[in-house]
Amino acid sequence: MNVHPLPPSALKGEGMTSQRARDRLATKLKEEGIRDQRVIDVIRNTPRHHFIDQALHSRAYENTALPIGHGQTISQPWVVARMTEALLEFGVPQKVLEIGTGSGYQAVVLAQVVPQVYTVERIEELLRQARRRFRQLGLTNIRSRHDDGKLGWPDEAPFDAIILTAAGDAIPHAVLDQLSPTGVLVAPVGSPSNQMLIRMRGDGQGDFIQEELAAVSFVPLLGGIG
Ligand code: SAH
Numbered sequence: 001m002n003v004h005p006l007p008p009s010a011l012k013g014e015g016m017t018s019q020r021a022r023d024r025l026a027t028k029l030k031e032e033g034i035r036d037q038r039v040i041d042v043i044r045n046t047p048r049h050h051f052i053d054q055a056l057h058s059r060a061y062e063n064t065a066l067p068i069g070h071g072q073t074i075s076q077p078w079v080v081a082r083m084t085e086a087l088l089e090f091g092v093p094q095k096v097l098e099i100g101t102g103s104g105y106q107a108v109v110l111a112q113v114v115p116q117v118y119t120v121e122r123i124e125e126l127l128r129q130a131r132r133r134f135r136q137l138g139l140t141n142i143r144s145r146h147d148d149g150k151l152g153w154p155d156e157a158p159f160d161a162i163i164l165t166a167a168g169d170a171i172p173h174a175v176l177d178q179l180s181p182t183g184v185l186v187a188p189v190g191s192p193s194n195q196m197l198i199r200m201r202g203d204g205q206g207d208f209i210q211e212e213l214a215a216v217s218f219v220p221l222l223g224g225i226g
Contacts (some may be wrong), residue, residue: 004137004139005145006045006046006138017060020042022047023044025048026040026041029081034085034087035085038088038113039081039113043109046108048060048105050133050137051103051108052066053069061077068102070125070226073108073122074102074103074177075102075105075165075218075222079131079197079214080106080109083106084195086197086213087110087186090184093159093161093184094114095114095156095158096110096160097120097152097153097157097162097178098119098120098157098164099162099163099164099165099166101121102121103130104130104134107119107130108137108139111134111141113172114167117143118142118159119142120145120147120148120149121144121145122147122225124146126162128211129146143156147225151175153205154178158183160178161184161186162183164186164188166218166219166221166222167188171190172221182201182203182204184202185200195218197212198211199213201220
């Protein structure tokens with residue numbers, strides 16, 4: 001069961017935004033290898049259409065990334081599910097930092113399965129819209145900040161888990177420094193044409209165990225604020 005379920009009123013919708021559409025998406029994610037039932041349940045119970053423009057509502061439960069303005073995208077549901085599953089695999093992290101709030105969808109998925117989410121976005125307008133969605137969904141365990149996420153969120157560090165939803169050539173040092181010694185970090189790394197989702201786990205001695213999880217395609221991790 002979810003730690004923080006959304007209110008049932010959040011799930012109203014008809015046709016392409018109905019519960020049936022979400023159920024179909026959840027089934028598809030299972031077929032495509034997502035194993036963690038907590039993650040499947042959260043995707044099934046999160047109204048993705050609230051995170052995109054009305055003109056795209058008919059595509060909200062397709063397994064694709066979609067534009068959210070400012071040249072950015074809401075991630076593909078399979079990628080959101082895989083990243084969330086990868087963060088939960090060794091136990092539920094208490095404090096999670098997300099870099100790249102975007103629409104707020106990934107943060108809302110996380111906020112239903114972990115106690116506390118911190119999320120940083122460099123484009124103020126996107127953050128404003130995401131905050132409105134957090135409020136409307138009644139989630140009080142997400143803190144958000146308008147800043148360059150390459151700096152992490154030093155005042156709140158360390159984090160048990162960190163997720164980057166934009167891709168750079170490498171994980172910024174400041175971000176890695178804010179991971180707890182046995183924490184888990186999941187991020188896309190590489191160029192737009194050659195990106196890999198990686199997971200790093202602290203071994204408690206200051207070293208990391210690194211794994212490649214999947215080939216992915218994310219928008220770039222930029223510097224400064226927008
Ligand atoms: N997690 C988002 C995905 C958004 S796309 C969702 O569920 O919708 C990636 C986001 O990362 C974009 O909104 C982009 O503006 C943001 N981003 C890119 N570089 C960043 C940086 N240095 N700091 C903070 N946010 C950044």
